[in-house]
Amino acid sequence: MSRVLYDEATRIYPGSTQPAVDALDLDIADGEFLVLVGPSGCGKSTSLRMLAGLERVDGGRIAIGDRDVTHLPPRDRDIAMVFQNYALYPHMSVADNMGFALRVMKVSKDERDRRVLEAARLLDLEEFLDRKPKALSGGQRQRVAMGRAIVREPQVFLMDEPLSNLDAKLRVQTRTQIADLQHRLGVTTVYVTHDQVEAMTMGDRVAVLKDGILQQVDTPLGLYQHPANVFVAGFIGSPSMNLGEYRVEGDEVVFGGARVRLTRETLKALKEEGSDRVILGFRPEDVTMVGDGDQDDATFLVTATVVEELGSDAFLYGQYADTTDPRLLEQTVIARVDPNAPPAKGDRVRLRIVPGKGRLFSASTGLCLPA
Amino acid sequence: MTKIAQSSPGLRRSWPEAPSEPRIRFEGKMMLPGLILLAALSILPFLALVAMSFSRVRLLGGVRLELVGLSNWVRSFTDADMWMSWLRTIIYFVLTVGLEMVLGLGIALCLYRVLRGRNLLLGLILLPMFVAPSIVGLLGRYLTDSTFGLYAYVLRSLGFTGDILGSPTSAFAAVVLMDVWEWTPLIALISLAGLSSVPQSVREAAAVDGASGWMTLRFIIFPAISNVLLVALLIRSMDAIRYFDIIWVTTNGGPADATKIVPIRLYETAFRFFDFGYAAAIGLTMLAFSILIARAFVRMLDTRGLTR
Ligand SMILES: Nc1ncnc2c1ncn2[C@@H]1O[C@H](COP(=O)(O)OP(=O)(O)O)[C@@H](O)[C@H]1O
Ligand SMILES: [Mg+2]
Secondary structure (H helix, E strand, C coil): CCCEEEEEEEECCCCCCCCCEEEEEEEECCCCEEEEECCCCCCHHHHHHHHHCCCCCCEEEEEECCEECCCCCHHHCCEEEECCCCCCCCCCCHHHHHHHHHHHCCCCHHHHHHHHHHHHHHHCCHHHCCCCHHHCCHHHHHHHHHHHHHHHCCCEEEEECCCCCCCHHHHHHHHHHHHHHHHHHCCEEEEEECCHHHHHHHCCEEEEEECCEEEEEECHHHHHHCCCEHHHHHHCCCCCCEEEEEEEECCEEEECCEEEECCHHHHHHHHHHCCCEEEEEECHHHEEECCHHHCCCCEEEEEEEEEEECCCCEEEEEEECCCCCHHHHHCCEEEEECCCCCCCCCCEEEEEECCCCCEEEECCCCEECCC | CHHHHHHHHHHHHHCCCCCHHHHHHHHHHHHHHHHHHHHHHHHHHHHHHHHHHCEEEECCCCCEEEECCCHHHHHHHHCHHHHHHHHHHHHHHHHHHHHHHHHHHHHHHHHHHCCCCHHHHHHHHHHHHHCCHHHHHHHHHHHHCCCCCHHHHHHHHCCCCCCHHHCHHHHHHHHHHHHHHHHHHHHHHHHHHHHHCCCHHHHHHHHHCCCCHHHHHHHHHHHHHHHHHHHHHHHHHHHHHCCCHHHHHHCCCCCCCCCCCHHHHHHHHHHCCCCHHHHHHHHHHHHHHHHHHHHHHHHHHHHCCCCC
């Protein structure tokens, strides 16, 4: 159990000029569950593999506990890893798979059996201990891979999309099991996923990566409520945040027939930037439907093209109705509506952003502007 | 074979009226052309061979078989020269196949480490395999010739003065090495294919689990490719038992019978002394021996569940 530190860690694959991971700075506390999330190809696996010692570190350094492990081989790092395809040893039984690391460490047979059995109990694998991996289901294999990591009692758990080969239902179950297990064992864990829901539900903190560059690290709620930039805003949350670039006229942003006042701080920041455009974002749940009587400048009309009813929730997907701007017409507006009285497809609905819930981002840098 | 034997009782149990009978007859008809071809090519010659092994074969004035009972067989099992040939065959077999496996695997492990230019290197290493065995023999004879051979020259400068193919031990070593030279690449190729089939992530898992290079090899890689190695061993073994070409071209079984392994003796018996009855008995013994070895391998593969 240890703190993990990435200090400007960089990886440039041979033959490419762009770093796959670019000066990654991350400080992961002892016992913390940190999730690395981002779209495919953003460098999550590379970051994890650098920590595991499976990928060279071309710049910066990595420390586990107070040991600099930047140039240590994997076997000297005292880490355990769960691979995306599990990477079980095909010719070994489940028990041997789980006990292999202990055997390598020359742990006595009794002690080994005891620890394997203990882990097997924890993961409900007792009856499979004598089977070969190929005689197991996907979910069981996944648990064996977890077991192999647990038996080690390592300083850090590394997991690279361990759930991506499971079906949707099992994925949700296993998700909570892993989070629970990690909590009980208290081992520092770095978990990689491309699924933001997984990230939000499992992580103590979540680090969002894009193109090898760390965008933001925060608690799930922190990311959701205070995204640092447009990318994080759009990536976190489902359905995702409505984002659009609009014109600023005077002290108001104009979109879809609505005019919303900007705060003094925002205007100041815009002025410093010298821009008359801004990116406005609002989450689907941060709009309210207003009756025709309540209409004012800050409301806008939307034609519902799809209404998704999920029982506990209903989401309206629509288009701005009150505009001729082709760029606006292309945009889809998503809004959560009352599931008990959802509008019908084709209805025109008047919406308003809940005051204080709109997020503004710089049109040039994408960074969040002060509100 | 075993599959049919196992499944037909099951079929009968589920359909008591046995509708499978006509189907088998149909299958039989469909197999007929193949069976006829097989009979013409191997079953009839085989039966003729069996008949010959119990006879003396007269060639003059038309081929005639004269039954002599077990005498050919008795002779083949009491002939001390024959036993020596068997001993040599076994030594030859163990040395060539053993060396080829060790060297081939070693080369494959080295090649696997090479990332850039692996295919080019592999192509070069495979070259000996594409040379016809008798050419390998001629090449060997040329290289070991005591007057102008390169190896002879090298050995002479190292203090070995004799004729390489002229003295028993060195001749035997020479033909073994020629065979190793030709067939090690095959083992390397097969082993490399086996190595490449071990997923990268499994090696990485072993590395993360703390295994050193040797341990990964010993506990992860070898068990994973053992099946492939077994198949390679099978292929080479079948070949080594009946090995002929190189020895025939280089030493012709000499000097002083030092390289006279069973196939050479068989050829000699049949086509030099025209003792076809005795040759048939030797040939059948060789056949039985190969079948025995093949069975052993197949049994090994079977217990690993690989024949299905
Ligand atoms: N072995 C490699 N050689 C060269 N480029 C690689 C290699 N592995 C990954 N990459 C590149 O590095 C980037 C990050 O990859 P990766 O870390 O696997 O992404 P992720 O796990 O987030 O999907 C990708 O653009 C990918 O193409
Ligand atoms: Mg990945």
